[in-house]
């Protein structure tokens with residue numbers, strides 16, 4: 001079966017899973033050459049085994065809201081591949097969650113985790129439960145009901161969940177608490193925990209900081225200085241906020257942010273005071289980005305229900321909200337406005353059409369699985385600290401994060417450099433991630 005037939009076959013078998021097919025198609029297209037070079041891979045049907053998850057656990061989550069009503073949501077864990085280490089990947093709570101989205105995320109996670117150089121397989125989980133508008137007690141009850149179903153399937157050497165969209169320190173804390181109660185063990189089964197009970201310093205910051213470190217590595221290949229550059233960011237959650245924080249520290253200008261209701265564009269760039277205000281609004285009060293816009297009509301423009309890309313003049317774009325949030329038209333608008341680099345904080349935020357535009361324009365373009373791998377890397381460091389029962393300093397963790405991002409960049413450059421010197425980061429990340437997992441799968445036989 002050639003690559004095209006393979007994708008067609010997947011499409012037939014999983015007809016309602018467009019995000020999953022999209023992610024597989026991108027990876028398979030870029031590793032086809034390497035795969036074909038080694039007939040041994042084909043002889044054990046490695047591609048199909050690598051693309052179809054090891055196992056999917058799905059369950060009903062019943063919980064009681066503050067009015068005493070019984071509510072039901074779906075819960076899932078996709079354990080994609082554990083050839084190089086225990087399953088590892090975040091939990092997403094968002095109304096849009098379905099199996100296609102979690103399968104794409106678990107698939108991507110497998111390659112990303114392989115790139116980090118740490119021993120972690122790939123997984124993802126979540127629920128169509130939305131924490132938005134829910135009280136703390138409702139969220140706690142939901143998290144407990146969710147883990148009540150999942151706890152038998154996870155463990156420090158089996159599967160280690162973390163946060164993702166809608167799941168931050170609060171939700172991880174509630175899930176960890178219930179897991180501890182059910183198992184009567186205090187282990188490092190979740191990452192992203194609070195600092196008082198096994199969390200790692202720099203874990204909240206890691207995805208955003210890591211993305212900026214990756215960007216610096218990319219810019220260095222062209223001798224470009226980040227200082228003074230205008231950077232458009234989408235989202236205003238964990239990843240977006242720590243990306244903005246690091247950019248401001250390094251002297252770049254943050255010219256946009258967003259949430260699912262709309263975007264703000266700040267032509268002169270966020271000041272540190274404005275950033276602090278947004279940080280407090282989003283993290284302490286769980287407020288909306290429109291509230292900031294209402295308070296600062298002179299400094300920024302609010303675009304209701306719109307993404308920032310067509311409204312912003314930026315040198316660099318760092319999409320950090322969700323999948324498929326930057327399409328071909330957005331990419332063309334960014335390029336027309338002089339964008340020279342895109343580094344993805346979110347998972348698969350650019351559509352295939354947008355990626356084609358960036359690569360055809362020969363700008364620096366880093367896919368999420370490379371650029372946002374800092375989060376799971378520090379999760380891996382949290383697991384290491386938990387098993388040693390030690391805590392490393394913030395400086396130590398940050399230095400390791402910096403080193404890992406440089407290493408990921410090097411792997412991308414090694415496998416992604418084209419004849420004209422252009423680094424195809426998509427090809428580089430997919431090939432490097434694939435080879436490590438493939439070698440481990442070959443060695444372990446058909447399991």
Ligand code: NDP
Pocket residue numbers: 096163164165166167207235236237238239240258259260261320321322323325345346347372373375376
């Ligand atoms: P958060 O929940 O903290 O923030 C998500 C942000 O994106 C919010 O501003 C949210 O707006 C916005 N958003 C969510 N869904 C949509 C949507 N459908 N359309 C427009 N905006 C949306 O999540 P994170 O910051 O943790 O995650 C952001 C991205 O980064 C995701 O793709 C995630 O998979 C990826 N990622 C996260 C890692 C981590 O360590 N947290 C690690 C690696 C990748 P609103 O508040 O209105 O919902």
